[in-house]
Amino acid sequence: MQRDDPDYDDAAWQAIVDNYGERVELEASDDDAAEGAEDDADPGPAPASVDDDRYADRYDDDLDPFDDERFVPAQAPPVPVPPPDRMLAWLGVFGAPAVLLVFLILGLGMPSWLGWLLVAWFVGGFCYLVVRSPGPPRDPWDDGARV
Numbered sequence: 001m002q003r004d005d006p007d008y009d010d011a012a013w014q015a016i017v018d019n020y021g022e023r024v025e026l027e028a029s030d031d032d033a034a035e036g037a038e039d040d041a042d043p044g045p046a047p048a049s050v051d052d053d054r055y056a057d058r059y060d061d062d063l064d065p066f067d068d069e070r071f072v073p074a075q076a077p078p079v080p081v082p083p084p085d086r087m088l089a090w091l092g093v094f095g096a097p098a099v100l101l102v103f104l105i106l107g108l109g110m111p112s113w114l115g116w117l118l119v120a121w122f123v124g125g126f127c128y129l130v131v132r133s134p135g136p137p138r139d140p141w142d143d144g145a146r147v
Contacts, residue, residue, distance in 0.1 A: 088125070089125035089126075089132075090125065090129070091125070092121040092124060096118040096122040099118055100119075
């Protein structure tokens with residue numbers, strides 16, 4: 001069969017399905033047969049126990065998982081608080097839609113002036129944050145990664 005033949009794929013898949021799960025049997029050489037008979041007769045010495053003196057220096061029984069002398073990282077610095085103007089802008093970006101959503105979900109009536117005030121707060125806060133965002137990096141090859 002050639003690969004262009006449409007039955008080629010079907011025959012290949014059928015061969016895979018027919019041979020699924022079968023193991024390849026290898027011919028045993030004379031050396032392997034002699035070793036196999038020898039292994040059956042004498043299993044060899046018993047494995048050494050962990051209490052053997054040869055392994056005494058490898059295993060430390062004094063390891064305590066609750067040891068007080070283990071590494072303790074330094075305390076993380078506190079989370080920085082943004083200046084009041086940026087905090088007000090962030091509250092407008094996240095707070096105003098949250099208030100509008102609460103009123104919408106609860107089905108409460110909202111005065112129109114309050115709705116427009118919340119929309120203006122959102123738009124103003126977003127624009128303020130965009131204008132105050134840092135510009136391009138000072139070093140043109142700086143990709144922002146810090147070590």
